[in-house]
Amino acid sequence: MEPTTSDFLLVPSWMKNNQPGLGLRKLDNLEQKKGVKMTTINHPNFGNIAKNQLSRNGKNGNGNGNGKNHDRHEAIKMSVHDLLTNIGEDPEREGLLNTPDRIARMYDELTAGYHVDTEKLINGALFNVDYDEMVIVKDIEFYSLCEHHMLPFFGRAHVAYIPDGKVIGLSKIPRIVEMFARRLQVQERMTKQIADFIKETIQPKGVAVVVEGVHMCSMMRGVKKAEASMITSAYLDQLKNNRDLRTEFIDHINSRRSMD
Known part of the structure; x- marks a missing residue:
C-alpha cells in the first residue's frame, strides 16, 4: 500500500x-x-x-x-x-x-549491548603469553536496566581468570561487562553471561565474576530500601573447585577498601 x-x-x-x-x-x-x-x-x-x-x-x-x-x-x-x-x-x-x-x-x-558485534569487540586482542597466575580486573563501573521495571541498577563488577596460554587485552574485559549491562537485565543473569563469555572467548583454566549492584526498583518504589545492595557471583572450573583460589580472588577485591 x-x-x-x-x-x-x-x-x-x-x-x-x-x-x-x-x-x-x-x-x-x-x-x-x-x-x-x-x-x-x-x-x-x-x-x-x-x-x-x-x-x-x-x-x-x-x-x-x-x-x-x-x-x-x-x-x-x-x-x-x-x-x-x-x-x-x-x-x-x-x-x-x-x-x-x-x-x-x-x-x-x-540498550546498545543487544547490537554489539562480538568479533569486532574482541578485535583480535588475544595474545599468547607464558603466564598462569590469576588476572584480575576489578571495580569496573556498570549501568544497566532492570527488566522488571526498566529502572536502573548500577555498581561495580570484578572479573578474574587464570590463563591457559592466552590473555585478553585489558580494555576488553570492561567492554564485555558493558556489552551485557547495556540491555534489559537481571543481575544474576548478567553475572553468569560475563563469566560464560570470557570462558568461551579465552578458554582459561578458571573464571570468576562478582557483581555488586544497587537497584532503583527497590530504592525509589516498592520496598523503598535505599541502603540495600545485591552481590552475585559466578565461578567456573578451577576458580569454582579450588577454595584457595576463590579466597585469593576475594582478598584482592577487598584490598581496595584498605586503599580508600
Whole structure:
C-alpha cells in the first residue's frame, strides 16, 4: 500500500474486552514539521497498525539509510508520546515536546549491548603469553536496566581468570561487562553471561565474576530500601573447585577498601 499523509496517526490500543485494536491520535508539532507519512502494515499482535516513515531528502530517517533503526526509533517515540498522555501529561507542552525523541535516543544508548558485534569487540586482542597466575580486573563501573521495571541498577563488577596460554587485552574485559549491562537485565543473569563469555572467548583454566549492584526498583518504589545492595557471583572450573583460589580472588577485591 502506498504511504498516505494524514493529520492523524493510527496507534495500537486496547479495547474493553482486552482485545487489541487501533486508536487515533493527532500528529504532534514535531511530526508535522518533519512531514510524517503513514504506512499501514500487518503486525502479529495488533493487526493493522501505523508505521511511521520520515521522508527527508529522499533518505530514510536520519539520512543514513538504516531503515530498521529508524523504524525502531520512531516506534519508541510514539510509545513515549502515548505514555505521557496516559499519565495525565500534555506531550505538546514546551518542556515535553522533544521528550519522545530524547528518550528514543537514550534507549539507543542504554540498550546498545543487544547490537554489539562480538568479533569486532574482541578485535583480535588475544595474545599468547607464558603466564598462569590469576588476572584480575576489578571495580569496573556498570549501568544497566532492570527488566522488571526498566529502572536502573548500577555498581561495580570484578572479573578474574587464570590463563591457559592466552590473555585478553585489558580494555576488553570492561567492554564485555558493558556489552551485557547495556540491555534489559537481571543481575544474576548478567553475572553468569560475563563469566560464560570470557570462558568461551579465552578458554582459561578458571573464571570468576562478582557483581555488586544497587537497584532503583527497590530504592525509589516498592520496598523503598535505599541502603540495600545485591552481590552475585559466578565461578567456573578451577576458580569454582579450588577454595584457595576463590579466597585469593576475594582478598584482592577487598584490598581496595584498605586503599580508600
